[in-house]
Amino acid sequence: GAGVSQSPSNKVTEKGKDVELRCDPISGHTALYWYRQSLGQGLEFLIYFQGNSAPDKSGLPSDRFSAERTGGSVSTLTIQRTQQEDSAVYLCASSKDSSSGNTIYFGEGSWLTVV
Amino acid sequence: QKEVEQNSGPLSVPEGAIASLNCTYSDRVSQSFFWYRQYSGKSPELIMSIYSNGDKEDGRFTAQLNKASQYVSLLIRDSQPSDSATYLCAVRPGMDTGRRALTFGSGTRLQVQP
Numbered sequence: 766g767a768g769v770s771q772s773p774s775n776k777v778t779e780k781g782k783d784v785e786l787r788c789d790p791i792s793g794h795t796a797l798y799w800y801r802q803s804l805g806q807g808l809e810f811l812i813y814f815q816g817n818s819a820p821d822k823s824g825l826p827s828d829r830f831s832a833e834r835t836g837g838s839v840s841t842l843t844i845q846r847t848q849q850e851d852s853a854v855y856l857c858a859s860s861k862d863s864s865s866g867n868t869i870y871f872g873e874g875s876w877l878t879v880v
Numbered sequence: 881q882k883e884v885e886q887n888s889g890p891l892s893v894p895e896g897a898i899a900s901l902n903c904t905y906s907d908r909v910s911q912s913f914f915w916y917r918q919y920s921g922k923s924p925e926l927i928m929s930i931y932s933n934g935d936k937e938d939g940r941f942t943a944q945l946n947k948a949s950q951y952v953s954l955l956i957r958d959s960q961p962s963d964s965a966t967y968l969c970a971v972r973p974g975m976d977t978g979r980r981a982l983t984f985g986s987g988t989r990l991q992v993q994p
Contacts, residue, residue: 798981807968807986808924813979821979856923869914869982871923 767791769872771857777878778847786842786875790859797840798858798869799832808856814840815862847879883907884971886985894993899956901967901988906950909974913945914982915954916968924968928954959992966990 770789778784790797799811810824814834825831829847834840844851854874860867885904893899901915912931916924930936930943930952942955952971956963966989970982 796980800984808970808984810981810983813981815980821981823979824981868926868929871925873923 771872788857794859796860800856803853884985889989892991901954903969912972914970
């Protein structure tokens with residue numbers, strides 16, 4: 766696709782439910798990133814995938830969060846047993862690879878509200 | 881100490897003035913530096929990238945990097961009301977960290993007054 770595509774764009778879920786957020790990166794981009802942004806805050810790194818390498822999961826806030834990337838393309842971020850503090854916009858981004866000069870492009874985000 | 885620090889603002893400047901946005905970072909071996917603009921309710925978009933000490937100009941925007949002082953700035957000349965947004969500084973860690981994802985500051989909100 767022309768840009769990074771994320772779905773759903775908005776999700777309201779009840780506390781304790783599981784949610785899945787999907788990201789389709791720009792075609793040909795091997796690096797994929799997930800960030801989280803709470804209202805009025807900066808971007809918090811969650812997880813990074815590069816090709817077939819082991820993902821960098823160092824930013825995941827708890828074991829309720831997990832992500833996978835199938836076939837080196839589409840990624841799914843799963844949040845189990847959601848809590849109200851999980852409410853945020855979840856931003857996916859991709860780049861050609863992880864080289865210093867490669868621009869990271871963001872999707873429009875998935876806005877998650879846990880009630 | 882945060883890895884990337886920015887003044888949250890708001891920074892208010894009159895239309896036509898120069899807006900100066902500043903950022904400091906803690907990882908001395910960081911390689912790449914980026915400025916993103918984020919309008920309210922939208923995702924960040926890249927404005928400038930800079931990799932070497934000195935200035936880099938692109939239209940009304942100039943990025944300045946001083947690795948010795950661990951400082952990067954963004955100047956916006958002839959500020960327009962449409963420049964009103966939050967500006968995020970981002971740093972790519974050095975290769976020795978094994979981390980490749982950008983680390984973002986919390987952003988500076990810029991308000992350009994008509």
